[in-house]
Amino acid sequence: MNQDTKQREKTSLRKRGYPPRALHFSLEQSGRLTALRNSAEHTRELASALKIGQSLFDSSCALSVLQDHVKQALAGEAVASTVQIGDDLFHVWLTPVQNDSSIIGVSGGCIADQEIAQPLPAEHLLDYQLISEYSSDIITKYDLQGICTYVSPSIERVLGYKPEEIIGQSVFDYFHPNDLKTKRRLFRRLLDGEADDPVCYRIRRKDDTYVWLETVSKPIREPLARQGREIITVSRDITRRKETEERLLRLANFDSLTRLPNRALFRDRLRRAISRAQRNKTRLALLFLDLDRFKNINDSLGHHAGDQLLRGVAKRLTQNARKGDTVARLGGDEFTVILENIHTPDDASLVANKILELMEPPFRLDGHELVVSPSIGITLYPDDAEDMRSLLKNADTAMYRSKEKGGNRYQFYTEGMNARAYEHLVLESNLRHALERDQFELYFQPQIDLHTHGIIGIEALIRWNHPERGFLSPDKFVPFAEETGLIIPIGEWALNNACLEAKRWQENGLPPVRIAVNLSMRQFRQKMFVDLVANALSNSELDPHLLELEITESFLAQNVDQATKVLRQLHELGVQLSVDDFGTGYSSLSYLKRFPLNTLKIDQSFVKDLDSGPQGATIAEAIIALGKSLNLNIIAEGVETEEQVFFLKSRGCDRVQGYFVSPPMCASDMLRWLKDNRSRRILFEQEALWPEQADSR
Ligand code: C2E
Ligand code: MG
Ligand code: MG
Numbered sequence: 001m002n003q004d005t006k007q008r009e010k011t012s013l014r015k016r017g018y019p020p021r022a023l024h025f026s027l028e029q030s031g032r033l034t035a036l037r038n039s040a041e042h043t044r045e046l047a048s049a050l051k052i053g054q055s056l057f058d059s060s061c062a063l064s065v066l067q068d069h070v071k072q073a074l075a076g077e078a079v080a081s082t083v084q085i086g087d088d089l090f091h092v093w094l095t096p097v098q099n100d101s102s103i104i105g106v107s108g109g110c111i112a113d114q115e116i117a118q119p120l121p122a123e124h125l126l127d128y129q130l131i132s133e134y135s136s137d138i139i140t141k142y143d144l145q146g147i148c149t150y151v152s153p154s155i156e157r158v159l160g161y162k163p164e165e166i167i168g169q170s171v172f173d174y175f176h177p178n179d180l181k182t183k184r185r186l187f188r189r190l191l192d193g194e195a196d197d198p199v200c201y202r203i204r205r206k207d208d209t210y211v212w213l214e215t216v217s218k219p220i221r222e223p224l225a226r227q228g229r230e231i232i233t234v235s236r237d238i239t240r241r242k243e244t245e246e247r248l249l250r251l252a253n254f255d256s257l258t259r260l261p262n263r264a265l266f267r268d269r270l271r272r273a274i275s276r277a278q279r280n281k282t283r284l285a286l287l288f289l290d291l292d293r294f295k296n297i298n299d300s301l302g303h304h305a306g307d308q309l310l311r312g313v314a315k316r317l318t319q320n321a322r323k324g325d326t327v328a329r330l331g332g333d334e335f336t337v338i339l340e341n342i343h344t345p346d347d348a349s350l351v352a353n354k355i356l357e358l359m360e361p362p363f364r365l366d367g368h369e370l371v372v373s374p375s376i377g378i379t380l381y382p383d384d385a386e387d388m389r390s391l392l393k394n395a396d397t398a399m400y401r402s403k404e405k406g407g408n409r410y411q412f413y414t415e416g417m418n419a420r421a422y423e424h425l426v427l428e429s430n431l432r433h434a435l436e437r438d439q440f441e442l443y444f445q446p447q448i449d450l451h452t453h454g455i456i457g458i459e460a461l462i463r464w465n466h467p468e469r470g471f472l473s474p475d476k477f478v479p480f481a482e483e484t485g486l487i488i489p490i491g492e493w494a495l496n497n498a499c500l501e502a503k504r505w506q507e508n509g510l511p512p513v514r515i516a517v518n519l520s521m522r523q524f525r526q527k528m529f530v531d532l533v534a535n536a537l538s539n540s541e542l543d544p545h546l547l548e549l550e551i552t553e554s555f556l557a558q559n560v561d562q563a564t565k566v567l568r569q570l571h572e573l574g575v576q577l578s579v580d581d582f583g584t585g586y587s588s589l590s591y592l593k594r595f596p597l598n599t600l601k602i603d604q605s606f607v608k609d610l611d612s613g614p615q616g617a618t619i620a621e622a623i624i625a626l627g628k629s630l631n632l633n634i635i636a637e638g639v640e641t642e643e644q645v646f647f648l649k650s651r652g653c654d655r656v657q658g659y660f661v662s663p664p665m666c667a668s669d670m671l672r673w674l675k676d677n678r679s680r681r682i683l684f685e686q687e688a689l690w691p692e693q694a695d696s697r
Contacts (some may be wrong), residue, residue, distance in 0.1 A: 022111040023047050027099070029074060029105055031057035031067075042112030044454045046085065048482070049213065066108075069094055073106040082113075089113035138213075138235040146171045146187060149230070158213075176202035176210050186217075187231070200238065206274050212242040255329045257307055258314035266336055270388050273338050277381055285348035287337040288377040288395035289355065292407035294333035299306070301368060301561065308365045311423075316358045320351070335374075336395070345380060345412060352376050352410035372644030373408030375399050384413050395585040397421045424480070431467065431477055431486055434486075435493060439465045442497055443664035446673065447516070447635055447657040450649050455674070457514040457548060459657065460498035461664045462490070474518075482520050491523040492532055499540035499547060501667055510674050518580065521555045526621035530569045532584060537573070544574030550601070553579050556591060564594055571596035592630055600627045602653070604638025610647050624653050 028036040032055050038047035039345055049062035056063050056070055062085065066321075068080045072096040084264030094108035138158055141150040147170055151163045175183055179201035185197055199217075202210040254267035261269065270286065277284045288440040291313065298306035310333065317327045317335060326338040340404035342348055355376065364371040379397030387389045398413040400421075405411070434440060440462055447457040466471040481487040495517050495548045502515035523529060537544055549570065554564050556579065577598035579592075583606055606620045620636070627634040636648050648656060665673060 010459075022115075024107075024109040025050070025063075026057055026069065026107045027101070027105050031055040031070060033145060034105070040115055041111065042088070042115045043090075044108060046110075059612060062108075066094070068453065070106055073108070076103060076138055083110075086565055091222075101135050130352075132667060135234075138233075140171075140233045140235065141550040142171055142231045142233070143218060144229070148485070161204065168607060174204045175203070178202075198385050200242070204481075211237055212239045214238045221681075235451060258311055258315050258329050260335075261316070261328040262327060263328070263330045266326065266330065266338075267388065269326045269328070270338055270391070273340050274388060274391075276340065278386075282341050283343065283383070284381045285338065285339040285342050285345075285351075286379050286391050286395045287348065287355075287398040287410075287490060288392075289337070289374045290399050290403065291333040292373045292375055294372070297370065297372070301365070301370075301422070304367065305370075307363045309363055309370065312363045312365075313359070313372070313374075317355065320354055320358055342380075344380075345383075348378050348380065349410070349440040350413075352378060356408065356410065375402035375407045376410035377402060377413060392466075402426075427477065428480060428484060431464075433480060434464060435489055439467070440493060441465055441666065442494060442501065443666055444501070444670040445664040446662055446678075448649065448661050450645065450654045450656060453515055455677075456655060457501075457516055458670065459516040459518075459550070459664075460494060460517070477559060480519065482522055485522065487520045487522050492536075495533065495536045496539060499536045499542045502546055505539045505671065505674060506677075508671060512543065512546055513540075513674070514546045514548055514549055514576065516578065518550045522553060522554065524551065524566060525559075530566060530573065533570060533575065534573060537575075541676070544577065546595045547654055548576035548578055548599070550578050550580040553582055554585065556595060560591055560594070567595045567597075571624070578633075578635075583619060592626075592632075597630075597632055599633040599635060601657075602636045604658070607636050607640075607644055607648075607658070609637045610644050611641070620648070620653075621651055624651050629651065 022040050023038045023046060024036070025033060028034055033050060036047060036050055036052060038044060046062055054061055057067055060062065060480055065083050065085060069092065072079050074098050074307075077097050078093075078095045080091075082091050090110040092108065092110040094106050096103045097105040097107050113164065127285035133153060135152060136154055136157075137152075138155045139150075139152040140148060140155075144150055147168065148166050152162055155166060157160055168422055172180065172184070175435075182199070183201055196656050198214050200212060200214050203213055205211055213235040215233050217231055217233040220230045220232060240617070243308055253262060254260065255262040264553045273284055276282070294309075310329070313333075313335070314327070314329060317337065321327050321337065322339075325341060326336075328336050328338075330336055337351070339348060339351055355374065359372060362371045364370075366522060377395045377400070379385065379394035379398060380411075381391060381392050393419075394413040397420075398411045402411040441464075442460045443463050444458045444460055446455050447459065448454065449456045454555050462474055462478075464477050466472050466597050481490050498515045498517045502513065503658055505534050506512055526532070533547075533549070536542075537547060538647075551563075551567075570577060576598045577596065578601055578602050579597060581603040582600040584603045591612055600623060600625050602620055606623065609616050609619060624634050633655060635657060636644070636653055636654045636658050639645060639648065639656040641659045641660060644658075645660060647655060648654075662673065662678070
């Protein structure tokens, strides 16, 4: 390239605006100007007032208005600003200059506002026209009233209108009614000369459907004028993206099973409701709802039925809701309702009662008719708490209280409940350490045969020696341990130690005696449960026939297939199987035949009822008859009085366990008791009271 062509090229580049028409400069850290280069008409005067070596921090410097901006840049920030120097406006930018990690100076530039506002040379106009005509985006120009003065042909492809149908029309006639207000506000800001971030809104197509557009707008101003003269916009069809966004939003905020708001949206709604109540000084109620025994339904009828039920519950709840109330599903069988603007707590009771009523009619699922009841906890803002977390916690605590009271009811939160909940929490954490701290102990209660006077077995009953609360009976901690899963290691401990103890009695020269161990449902459901039992037997070298496992009736009823399989394996191992608390489950009796059982234990409540006359005796009699017909042993639990012994014996139930024989004892007492062979002595004494019974034997 010869010198001449180079020069021509340069001139042509300059005409097109390259390099940018600006004044460029560099400064040292001290503010001293080290370089200056001006390439624009409107900054020439400013450039000639500056000198290399002059400090910008010097008040006589023509750029001294930039002192604060330079300090900012020296602190590491990139700065862009508009400043007035003399009568002119300049747009300034400054960037820190770095050497390794330290800032050694600033480089920057300034461009006169007039320079920007200068009309474009004719060749540029042509370029822009071409871009506009061929762009897939819609390019539009409006005047100050929102009347379209130009639109690119791409509008026809996106919105169906020909440009001539739109030019001369008001842009506001095409907005979706819901977006109109926002758009008017933005338009006003644009006219005031403020640049606009991209905005999304819906606009009506020619076929009356709506399309989502994303638009960037720029005001076109007269040089130095504050108000814009026109607005130019570039809009892109984002309907697809918007639909995907909406789908994602739905997924993120709504529960796919019931279509109710999910936990995330619920929290958001509650937060807003609290702010509204705070602002308007109103009251709101939060209802927390959990279905009673939902797990049983899921386990016995399957997840499909469970899902159908949850959908049914959601439907009934939304039917009941007022406009503006939020019904949400937090997960599982937990639902919440936010009631805004309630006047008194009674308003919340009214809704809770209505919900209980609505749930009464049975749900029809897969041919089953199912009755389900909820437990509801209620808390009030601002009466009980003022923040979201506490309100949720309160409602949950109150819900648990309804459950404890038997379910199918509602309960308002009270302060005392928190203390209880705290106590539960402490107990749970103590329970976690109880095993490693060796705080459990087994107690033993003998079972005797009224015929032979001999001991037929001993039940192992766990106790927790709590460091502060003393001896705790299983009722105080087993339900907890079951809830938290801690029952698995605790139950395993009880099983192993019971077997070892039974073996120790033999090692003390006593005749072999069977040990009965209580099992919880969760232990039984463990995959390796049969192996655990086999291990306990081999560790202790106890004969499998000397181990009896007590299972609850409700477990058998709810898990027929699994129970059959596991019970058969245990039976094959040689262990004995009994059904504890028999008569309290709500199952049909037909299943009993399917399992390889040995013993039914009549629940102590029926034994107690024996004292209340013939009515109370009927159930005990029926259980005895049933057991006999199935060839099972029957043992009565909780036998306390001579009258009970007398009655049971007269009906053919010869085996008893209870305070009448002995309360549960610690291991050393049990050993002594066995050595004394106390059972024979007790019966001997009692028989003297009933000569006719002794005769009939
Ligand atoms: P359960 O198996 O039905 O045990 C009988 C309960 O009745 C025992 O209560 C026993 O102390 C009590 N009892 C015995 N004779 C009489 C009597 O004449 N009158 C009265 N009123 N009560 C009597 P305990 O020891 O408090 O155990 C309660 C329950 O805790 C047991 O009921 C059992 O279901 C459970 N349990 C005990 N130990 C364990 C264990 O190691 N694992 C599991 N999973 N549960 C256990
Ligand atoms: Mg038991
Ligand atoms: Mg029992």
